[in-house]
Amino acid sequence: MLDQLKRGLTRVRRRPGVGASFVVAALLISITGNAMTFYFFERGARPELSVADSFWYSMISITTIGYGDLTANTTGSRIGTIFFITLLGLTAFTASAGMLISWLIELQHNERTGRGRLFVKQHILIINYPSESRVRHIIDEFTSDPKHHDDEIAVVSDQVESLPFSHPNVYFVRGSPLEIDSYERAAISNAQKAIVLSTGYDDPTSDSIVASAASILHRLNPEVVVTAECIDPKHAVLFEDIANVSLVFPLQLANNLLVQESQDPGVSMLIQVITSNQMEGTLLSIRVESVPDKQVPYPHVAKHMLDHDINLVGVVRQGTVHLRFVDLSPVADDVLVYIGSSRLDWATVQESLVS
Numbered sequence: 001m002l003d004q005l006k007r008g009l010t011r012v013r014r015r016p017g018v019g020a021s022f023v024v025a026a027l028l029i030s031i032t033g034n035a036m037t038f039y040f041f042e043r044g045a046r047p048e049l050s051v052a053d054s055f056w057y058s059m060i061s062i063t064t065i066g067y068g069d070l071t072a073n074t075t076g077s078r079i080g081t082i083f084f085i086t087l088l089g090l091t092a093f094t095a096s097a098g099m100l101i102s103w104l105i106e107l108q109h110n111e112r113t114g115r116g117r118l119f120v121k122q123h124i125l126i127i128n129y130p131s132e133s134r135v136r137h138i139i140d141e142f143t144s145d146p147k148h149h150d151d152e153i154a155v156v157s158d159q160v161e162s163l164p165f166s167h168p169n170v171y172f173v174r175g176s177p178l179e180i181d182s183y184e185r186a187a188i189s190n191a192q193k194a195i196v197l198s199t200g201y202d203d204p205t206s207d208s209i210v211a212s213a214a215s216i217l218h219r220l221n222p223e224v225v226v227t228a229e230c231i232d233p234k235h236a237v238l239f240e241d242i243a244n245v246s247l248v249f250p251l252q253l254a255n256n257l258l259v260q261e262s263q264d265p266g267v268s269m270l271i272q273v274i275t276s277n278q279m280e281g282t283l284l285s286i287r288v289e290s291v292p293d294k295q296v297p298y299p300h301v302a303k304h305m306l307d308h309d310i311n312l313v314g315v316v317r318q319g320t321v322h323l324r325f326v327d328l329s330p331v332a333d334d335v336l337v338y339i340g341s342s343r344l345d346w347a348t349v350q351e352s353l354v355s
Contacts, residue, residue: 037080
Protein backbone atom coordinates (compact mmCIF):
# COMPACT_ATOMS: atom_id res chain seq x y z
CA MET A 1 0.00 0.00 0.00
CA LEU A 2 2.71 2.47 1.00
CA ASP A 3 4.86 1.58 -2.02
CA GLN A 4 1.92 2.14 -4.36
CA LEU A 5 1.26 5.54 -2.82
CA LYS A 6 4.90 6.51 -3.24
CA ARG A 7 4.86 5.41 -6.87
CA GLY A 8 1.68 7.36 -7.42
CA LEU A 9 3.13 10.50 -5.88
CA THR A 10 6.22 10.39 -8.11
CA ARG A 11 4.54 9.26 -11.34
CA VAL A 12 1.11 10.83 -11.42
CA ARG A 13 0.22 14.49 -11.02
CA ARG A 14 -3.07 16.27 -10.44
CA ARG A 15 -4.06 19.90 -10.23
CA PRO A 16 -5.50 20.99 -6.89
CA GLY A 17 -9.02 22.38 -7.05
CA VAL A 18 -10.30 25.72 -5.82
CA GLY A 19 -11.26 24.21 -2.45
CA ALA A 20 -7.76 22.92 -1.91
CA SER A 21 -6.27 26.30 -2.77
CA PHE A 22 -8.58 28.00 -0.25
CA VAL A 23 -7.63 25.55 2.51
CA VAL A 24 -3.91 25.97 1.84
CA ALA A 25 -4.29 29.76 1.87
CA ALA A 26 -6.15 29.62 5.17
CA LEU A 27 -3.48 27.35 6.61
CA LEU A 28 -0.70 29.75 5.62
CA ILE A 29 -2.59 32.75 6.97
CA SER A 30 -3.20 31.04 10.30
CA ILE A 31 0.44 29.98 10.71
CA THR A 32 1.88 33.33 9.63
CA GLY A 33 -0.71 35.43 11.49
CA ASN A 34 -0.22 33.55 14.74
CA ALA A 35 3.58 33.67 14.44
CA MET A 36 3.61 37.43 13.84
CA THR A 37 1.11 38.07 16.65
CA PHE A 38 3.08 35.89 19.06
CA TYR A 39 6.36 37.61 18.11
CA PHE A 40 4.91 41.14 18.43
CA PHE A 41 3.32 40.68 21.87
CA GLU A 42 5.86 38.31 23.46
CA ARG A 43 8.97 40.10 22.22
CA GLY A 44 8.82 42.70 25.03
CA ALA A 45 8.86 40.06 27.77
CA ARG A 46 11.33 37.79 25.95
CA PRO A 47 14.05 39.77 24.17
CA GLU A 48 15.71 36.54 23.05
CA LEU A 49 12.59 35.48 21.07
CA SER A 50 13.18 35.22 17.31
CA VAL A 51 10.85 35.07 14.31
CA ALA A 52 11.92 31.46 13.81
CA ASP A 53 10.84 30.67 17.39
CA SER A 54 7.47 32.25 16.69
CA PHE A 55 6.91 30.12 13.58
CA TRP A 56 7.99 27.06 15.55
CA TYR A 57 5.37 27.85 18.20
CA SER A 58 2.76 28.40 15.50
CA MET A 59 3.50 25.09 13.72
CA ILE A 60 3.54 23.07 16.95
CA SER A 61 0.28 24.65 18.06
CA ILE A 62 -1.60 24.05 14.81
CA THR A 63 -0.61 20.37 14.77
CA THR A 64 -1.88 20.09 18.39
CA ILE A 65 1.49 18.67 19.51
CA GLY A 66 2.24 21.43 21.98
CA TYR A 67 5.71 20.68 23.37
CA GLY A 68 5.34 23.41 26.00
CA ASP A 69 8.74 24.97 25.36
CA LEU A 70 6.97 28.17 24.23
CA THR A 71 3.67 29.46 25.63
CA ALA A 72 1.53 32.54 25.08
CA ASN A 73 1.77 34.64 28.27
CA THR A 74 0.48 38.02 27.10
CA THR A 75 -3.15 38.82 26.43
CA GLY A 76 -2.45 39.84 22.82
CA SER A 77 -0.62 36.63 21.92
CA ARG A 78 -3.33 34.53 23.59
CA ILE A 79 -6.08 36.27 21.61
CA GLY A 80 -3.99 35.74 18.46
CA THR A 81 -3.62 32.05 19.25
CA ILE A 82 -7.35 31.65 19.82
CA PHE A 83 -8.22 33.36 16.54
CA PHE A 84 -5.45 32.11 14.22
CA ILE A 85 -5.00 28.62 15.69
CA THR A 86 -8.18 27.52 17.47
CA LEU A 87 -10.73 29.08 15.11
CA LEU A 88 -8.97 29.27 11.75
CA GLY A 89 -5.90 27.05 11.93
CA LEU A 90 -7.31 23.82 13.35
CA THR A 91 -10.23 23.93 10.91
CA ALA A 92 -7.89 24.47 7.97
CA PHE A 93 -5.43 21.83 9.22
CA THR A 94 -8.14 19.21 9.67
CA ALA A 95 -9.61 19.96 6.26
CA SER A 96 -6.21 19.81 4.57
CA ALA A 97 -5.38 16.49 6.25
CA GLY A 98 -8.69 15.03 5.07
CA MET A 99 -8.15 16.32 1.53
CA LEU A 100 -4.63 14.89 1.49
CA ILE A 101 -5.85 11.44 2.52
CA SER A 102 -8.65 11.54 -0.06
CA TRP A 103 -6.18 12.65 -2.72
CA LEU A 104 -3.81 9.80 -1.89
CA ILE A 105 -6.63 7.25 -2.03
CA GLU A 106 -7.85 8.61 -5.36
CA LEU A 107 -4.27 8.71 -6.62
CA GLN A 108 -3.80 5.05 -5.77
CA HIS A 109 -7.11 4.17 -7.42
CA ASN A 110 -6.24 6.08 -10.60
CA GLU A 111 -2.86 4.39 -10.83
CA ARG A 112 -4.32 0.94 -10.30
CA THR A 113 -7.05 1.48 -12.90
CA GLY A 114 -4.74 3.19 -15.40
CA ARG A 115 -6.47 6.58 -15.42
CA GLY A 116 -3.46 8.64 -14.39
CA ARG A 117 -0.67 10.19 -16.43
CA LEU A 118 2.84 8.75 -16.23
CA PHE A 119 5.96 10.85 -15.83
CA VAL A 120 8.71 8.42 -16.76
CA LYS A 121 11.59 8.44 -19.23
CA GLN A 122 13.36 5.87 -21.40
CA HIS A 123 10.66 3.32 -20.58
CA ILE A 124 9.19 0.43 -22.53
CA LEU A 125 5.61 0.33 -23.77
CA ILE A 126 3.65 -2.91 -24.08
CA ILE A 127 0.57 -2.34 -26.20
CA ASN A 128 -2.50 -4.62 -25.92
CA TYR A 129 -3.26 -7.31 -23.37
CA PRO A 130 -4.11 -10.63 -25.08
CA SER A 131 -3.72 -12.55 -21.81
CA GLU A 132 -2.13 -12.23 -18.38
CA SER A 133 0.28 -15.12 -18.95
CA ARG A 134 1.65 -13.61 -22.15
CA VAL A 135 2.12 -10.13 -20.75
CA ARG A 136 3.74 -11.40 -17.55
CA HIS A 137 6.07 -13.70 -19.50
CA ILE A 138 7.16 -10.84 -21.77
CA ILE A 139 7.83 -8.59 -18.78
CA ASP A 140 9.82 -11.31 -16.98
CA GLU A 141 11.76 -12.12 -20.15
CA PHE A 142 12.55 -8.48 -20.85
CA THR A 143 13.66 -7.60 -17.33
CA SER A 144 15.74 -10.78 -16.95
CA ASP A 145 18.29 -9.16 -19.26
CA PRO A 146 20.76 -7.34 -16.94
CA LYS A 147 20.82 -4.43 -19.37
CA HIS A 148 17.07 -3.91 -18.95
CA HIS A 149 16.61 -5.17 -15.39
CA ASP A 150 15.65 -1.75 -14.02
CA ASP A 151 13.76 -0.47 -17.07
CA GLU A 152 10.32 0.93 -16.37
CA ILE A 153 7.46 -0.63 -18.34
CA ALA A 154 4.02 0.74 -19.13
CA VAL A 155 1.20 -1.56 -20.26
CA VAL A 156 -1.36 0.22 -22.46
CA SER A 157 -4.66 -1.54 -23.06
CA ASP A 158 -8.43 -1.21 -22.87
CA GLN A 159 -8.90 -4.98 -22.66
CA VAL A 160 -8.66 -5.05 -18.84
CA GLU A 161 -9.95 -2.75 -16.10
CA SER A 162 -6.67 -2.96 -14.15
CA LEU A 163 -3.55 -5.08 -14.04
CA PRO A 164 -4.33 -8.31 -12.18
CA PHE A 165 -0.74 -8.57 -10.97
CA SER A 166 1.90 -6.42 -9.34
CA HIS A 167 5.42 -6.11 -10.69
CA PRO A 168 8.25 -3.69 -9.81
CA ASN A 169 8.53 -0.74 -12.21
CA VAL A 170 5.45 -1.80 -14.20
CA TYR A 171 2.65 0.74 -14.69
CA PHE A 172 -0.75 0.55 -16.34
CA VAL A 173 -2.50 3.00 -18.64
CA ARG A 174 -6.07 2.12 -19.49
CA GLY A 175 -7.01 3.34 -22.95
CA SER A 176 -7.55 2.35 -26.54
CA PRO A 177 -4.37 1.56 -28.53
CA LEU A 178 -5.93 3.60 -31.34
CA GLU A 179 -6.28 6.84 -29.37
CA ILE A 180 -3.56 9.45 -29.05
CA ASP A 181 -4.59 10.29 -25.48
CA SER A 182 -3.65 6.77 -24.33
CA TYR A 183 -0.08 7.21 -25.54
CA GLU A 184 0.25 10.74 -24.24
CA ARG A 185 -0.75 9.51 -20.75
CA ALA A 186 1.85 6.76 -21.20
CA ALA A 187 4.55 9.41 -21.89
CA ILE A 188 5.18 8.23 -25.46
CA SER A 189 7.47 11.20 -26.15
CA ASN A 190 9.94 9.81 -23.59
CA ALA A 191 9.67 6.11 -24.49
CA GLN A 192 12.58 4.23 -26.05
CA LYS A 193 10.90 0.99 -27.18
CA ALA A 194 7.43 -0.39 -27.77
CA ILE A 195 6.18 -3.96 -28.10
CA VAL A 196 2.81 -4.17 -29.85
CA LEU A 197 1.09 -7.49 -29.18
CA SER A 198 -1.75 -9.00 -31.15
CA THR A 199 -5.20 -8.60 -29.69
CA GLY A 200 -5.59 -12.38 -30.04
CA TYR A 201 -4.42 -15.04 -32.46
CA ASP A 202 -8.03 -15.75 -33.44
CA ASP A 203 -8.91 -12.09 -34.03
CA PRO A 204 -9.12 -11.38 -37.80
CA THR A 205 -8.73 -7.64 -37.18
CA SER A 206 -5.61 -7.98 -35.01
CA ASP A 207 -3.03 -7.13 -37.69
CA SER A 208 -4.84 -3.96 -38.74
CA ILE A 209 -5.13 -2.83 -35.11
CA VAL A 210 -1.44 -3.56 -34.48
CA ALA A 211 -0.42 -1.70 -37.67
CA SER A 212 -2.56 1.29 -36.71
CA ALA A 213 -1.04 1.34 -33.21
CA ALA A 214 2.48 1.19 -34.68
CA SER A 215 1.62 4.07 -37.02
CA ILE A 216 0.37 6.22 -34.14
CA LEU A 217 3.48 5.42 -32.11
CA HIS A 218 5.73 6.49 -34.98
CA ARG A 219 3.73 9.66 -35.50
CA LEU A 220 3.96 10.67 -31.85
CA ASN A 221 7.60 9.65 -31.42
CA PRO A 222 9.56 8.91 -34.64
CA GLU A 223 12.53 7.73 -32.55
CA VAL A 224 10.74 4.95 -30.68
CA VAL A 225 11.75 1.45 -31.81
CA VAL A 226 8.67 -0.72 -32.34
CA THR A 227 8.50 -4.51 -32.35
CA ALA A 228 5.10 -5.71 -33.56
CA GLU A 229 3.30 -9.03 -33.87
CA CYS A 230 1.82 -9.87 -37.26
CA ILE A 231 -0.42 -12.94 -37.38
CA ASP A 232 -0.63 -13.30 -41.15
CA PRO A 233 2.61 -12.70 -43.13
CA LYS A 234 0.44 -11.44 -46.00
CA HIS A 235 -0.46 -8.47 -43.83
CA ALA A 236 3.14 -7.29 -43.61
CA VAL A 237 2.25 -4.76 -46.30
CA LEU A 238 0.30 -2.84 -43.65
CA PHE A 239 3.59 -1.91 -41.96
CA GLU A 240 5.61 -0.93 -45.06
CA ASP A 241 5.37 2.84 -44.60
CA ILE A 242 6.12 2.79 -40.86
CA ALA A 243 9.74 3.46 -39.86
CA ASN A 244 11.59 1.75 -37.00
CA VAL A 245 9.26 -1.26 -36.96
CA SER A 246 10.39 -4.89 -36.71
CA LEU A 247 7.82 -7.61 -37.36
CA VAL A 248 7.50 -10.97 -35.66
CA PHE A 249 5.28 -13.68 -37.19
CA PRO A 250 4.43 -15.88 -34.17
CA LEU A 251 2.18 -18.44 -35.87
CA GLN A 252 4.56 -18.91 -38.78
CA LEU A 253 7.45 -19.38 -36.35
CA ALA A 254 5.44 -21.88 -34.31
CA ASN A 255 4.47 -23.87 -37.41
CA ASN A 256 8.06 -23.91 -38.69
CA LEU A 257 9.33 -25.06 -35.32
CA LEU A 258 6.77 -27.87 -35.14
CA VAL A 259 7.92 -29.20 -38.52
CA GLN A 260 11.61 -28.83 -37.64
CA GLU A 261 11.19 -30.64 -34.34
CA SER A 262 9.30 -33.49 -36.00
CA GLN A 263 12.10 -33.89 -38.54
CA ASP A 264 15.06 -33.16 -36.26
CA PRO A 265 14.33 -33.74 -32.56
CA GLY A 266 16.24 -31.38 -30.28
CA VAL A 267 15.75 -28.28 -32.40
CA SER A 268 12.90 -27.05 -30.19
CA MET A 269 14.98 -27.29 -27.01
CA LEU A 270 17.83 -25.35 -28.60
CA ILE A 271 15.46 -22.64 -29.88
CA GLN A 272 13.95 -22.32 -26.42
CA VAL A 273 17.38 -21.70 -24.91
CA ILE A 274 18.79 -19.28 -27.47
CA THR A 275 15.62 -17.16 -27.55
CA SER A 276 15.38 -16.68 -23.78
CA ASN A 277 17.15 -14.03 -21.72
CA GLN A 278 16.62 -16.20 -18.67
CA MET A 279 19.06 -18.87 -19.88
CA GLU A 280 22.78 -18.56 -20.53
CA GLY A 281 23.64 -18.28 -24.21
CA THR A 282 20.98 -16.35 -26.07
CA LEU A 283 20.48 -14.80 -29.50
CA LEU A 284 21.86 -11.27 -29.57
CA SER A 285 22.59 -8.74 -32.29
CA ILE A 286 25.05 -5.97 -33.02
CA ARG A 287 24.93 -3.30 -35.73
CA VAL A 288 27.99 -2.51 -37.82
CA GLU A 289 28.51 1.19 -37.15
CA SER A 290 31.60 1.71 -39.30
CA VAL A 291 33.81 -0.39 -41.56
CA PRO A 292 37.52 -0.74 -40.71
CA ASP A 293 40.02 0.65 -43.21
CA LYS A 294 41.46 -2.82 -43.55
CA GLN A 295 38.71 -4.97 -45.04
CA VAL A 296 38.05 -8.11 -43.01
CA PRO A 297 35.71 -10.75 -44.55
CA TYR A 298 32.92 -12.23 -42.49
CA PRO A 299 34.48 -15.74 -42.38
CA HIS A 300 37.41 -14.17 -40.51
CA VAL A 301 34.99 -12.25 -38.25
CA ALA A 302 33.05 -15.47 -37.52
CA LYS A 303 36.26 -17.37 -36.68
CA HIS A 304 37.50 -14.54 -34.47
CA MET A 305 34.19 -14.48 -32.58
CA LEU A 306 34.14 -18.27 -32.24
CA ASP A 307 37.60 -18.13 -30.66
CA HIS A 308 35.94 -16.06 -27.94
CA ASP A 309 33.07 -18.56 -27.51
CA ILE A 310 30.67 -16.46 -29.59
CA ASN A 311 28.84 -18.10 -32.48
CA LEU A 312 27.96 -15.85 -35.44
CA VAL A 313 24.66 -17.20 -36.81
CA GLY A 314 23.77 -14.82 -39.62
CA VAL A 315 24.07 -11.37 -41.14
CA VAL A 316 21.03 -9.22 -41.91
CA ARG A 317 21.65 -6.76 -44.74
CA GLN A 318 18.88 -4.53 -46.08
CA GLY A 319 16.16 -6.94 -45.04
CA THR A 320 17.91 -10.07 -46.37
CA VAL A 321 19.33 -12.75 -44.07
CA HIS A 322 22.68 -14.27 -45.05
CA LEU A 323 23.67 -17.56 -43.43
CA ARG A 324 26.75 -18.12 -45.63
CA PHE A 325 29.54 -15.55 -45.32
CA VAL A 326 32.06 -16.68 -47.94
CA ASP A 327 31.61 -13.71 -50.26
CA LEU A 328 30.58 -11.16 -47.64
CA SER A 329 32.48 -8.42 -45.85
CA PRO A 330 31.16 -5.94 -43.25
CA VAL A 331 29.12 -3.02 -44.57
CA ALA A 332 27.74 -0.15 -42.50
CA ASP A 333 24.32 -0.94 -40.97
CA ASP A 334 24.77 -4.71 -41.27
CA VAL A 335 23.22 -6.51 -38.30
CA LEU A 336 25.20 -9.44 -36.93
CA VAL A 337 23.09 -12.04 -35.12
CA TYR A 338 25.08 -14.25 -32.78
CA ILE A 339 24.76 -16.61 -29.82
CA GLY A 340 26.58 -15.43 -26.73
CA SER A 341 26.31 -14.93 -23.00
CA SER A 342 26.88 -11.17 -23.12
CA ARG A 343 26.31 -8.29 -25.51
CA LEU A 344 29.11 -7.08 -27.75
CA ASP A 345 30.06 -3.56 -28.68
CA TRP A 346 30.96 -3.12 -32.36
CA ALA A 347 33.79 -0.70 -31.58
CA THR A 348 35.39 -3.35 -29.37
CA VAL A 349 34.92 -6.06 -32.01
CA GLN A 350 36.34 -3.84 -34.73
CA GLU A 351 39.36 -2.94 -32.61
CA SER A 352 40.12 -6.60 -31.86
CA LEU A 353 39.78 -7.51 -35.55
CA VAL A 354 42.42 -5.06 -36.77
CA SER A 355 44.78 -5.43 -33.81
